[in-house]
Amino acid sequence: MLSSKNLIAFSLIAILSLSAIFNPYTNKYLKQLQGDSTFVSKQNGELYNLIVKAADYYQIEPQNAKIDRVWKAMPGYNGIKVDIEASYQNMKKDKKYDEKKLVFVQIPPEVHLSDLSPSPIYRGHPEKPMVSFLINVAWGNEFLPSMLATLKKNKVHATFFLEGRWAKENPDLTKMIADGGHEIGNHSYSHPNMQLLSAAETREELTKTNEIIEATIGKKVTWFGPPAGAFRKETIDIAHSLQLGTVLWTVDTIDWQKPQTAVLIERVTSKVHPGAMILMHPTKPTDEALQTLITEIKSRNLRIGTVSKLMDEERIIKLYGPQNMEQDKKNP
Template sequence: MLSLSIGFFQNPYTNSYVDDMKQTSVMVANYQNDLYQEIIDKKIEHEIAAQDAQIHKIWKAIPGYNGIEVDVDKSYEKMKKKGIFNENLLIYRQIKPKVHLSDLPPEPIYRGHPDKPMVSFAINVAWGNEYIPNMLTTLNKHHVKATFFLEGRWAKENPEMAKMIVDAGHEIGNHSYRHPDMSKITSASIREELAKTNDVIKATTEQKVTLFAPPSGSFRKEVVDIAAEMDMKTILWTVDTVDWQKPQPHVLIERVVSKVHNGAIVLMHPTDPTDKSLEKLILLIKEKGYSFGSVSMLLDEERLNINLRKESKE
């Protein structure tokens, strides 16, 4: 009787249903495996090799630039819900180059990596105090971080203004102590100019200096070597505002915008034409598709891509 009751309540389709579910699960697993394999097969189409730092015959030391590769597992997790390949859902990670700036012998740096769509303002300061506050306001308004290379004597005489620059979030570099022609002074004088300036900046702003901009761009190889011994990179430029000649703002703007490029270092000073040109200059450079960063940010190997940065943090 008991067996009859069990038989009476047994679903005649139970075995078939279970079999169908098992078969469906296998099919889904196989399809997902196919999706996983498709991501593997197609990932090479979306990858970019890292580029090593190098000594260029013209531009001297050039930083490396991260490559990107597809994170297959994270990409699969993004796509598995719909079960179809979608290149817009690929997740990337950055790959470091094998050779870094720190691996290269000391050489001057004129620019960032030619594939990095970033521009840096290098602002040499030995005078022009009256224009600095307004320039800082403009930079802050447009979220631009620059590198201010301070003459040591100026920093000593203007400690509050030096602190103002640091408090605004900008990078500080060394611009010698008395603005000499670095190519013509003795080895001992080179060391004194660099060390004295670093000491003043450290005492005034609590910032450790890692970058040196020789006055007027004048140097000899020994200057670069001594700066390197003091853990500083020697920085030059590829685009010059020539603002010390007091050009009309439209002349300065055209001069810069017509020459700006990936990895450009733009030389400027706190002058009246630069102050009057700065906002329009920033806007026009941004319109051309460039971002802004300090010189150290420009030399960093991080690949510039907003989506990549967001995705790499997920």
């Protein structure tokens, strides 16, 4: 005796079976109702089952942006899932499983960085295998062309925080930085201690710099890096009202003290990690260390991108290989 629930399902399948003759779209849903085994048996079941297994393995839930107790504002990170049907279509011609042909769908979080209350940002998401170079510029013109050449050679884009007064006096260098594909941020106008400024003075420092940079390169400024990392809550709030996120750093080269190149490299490589933001300036030790830093960071399977790229929610997908899936996922 069929239960009422099973009777309804059986009847629905029977109706769909008849309509499938006339409607190919119905046929698709019929296959789903009949279960994966019937569907798979008609489409190279072994291949399909491998894709289903991979889909289960790679499924990752999104993570919301949040205010962390230590790291303050932290961006969210997309989840992922495998589009089983699209992946199967990619592989069915060759009739063999190819992990590189898996089709992934990114799943956005519900809470984004822009949803959070104004708060400083010290790092990207700790699971994102990317870091950023923050290059504060108020002096050091003689080292910029060489540093830009090294970045270009390695196809690396950084975020340069420019003092407004410097940008006004050096429009050609400002344009050179922008033309290299780098991001430009606001580093105040006159490099004051922002913690000691009035609200009106803070707004003027930020507004003047925004106007100079935007007039020079034709792009709006998104990020603010306070000189020497000095700020108070009002500083963050005013920057936010001007649509600027306030960025600090995770790893400091302390290059303004002109350390030995090897010392600077050790400072960075001993502390760098996914999501890190590395502070530097146009100095001789940084210029000399830059190639080694890029090579070492990339050797750790970390990408180097702008602050905006580090803060976006796009998940960087790592393929594990079927033979090493379990081991690799435990040690991403």
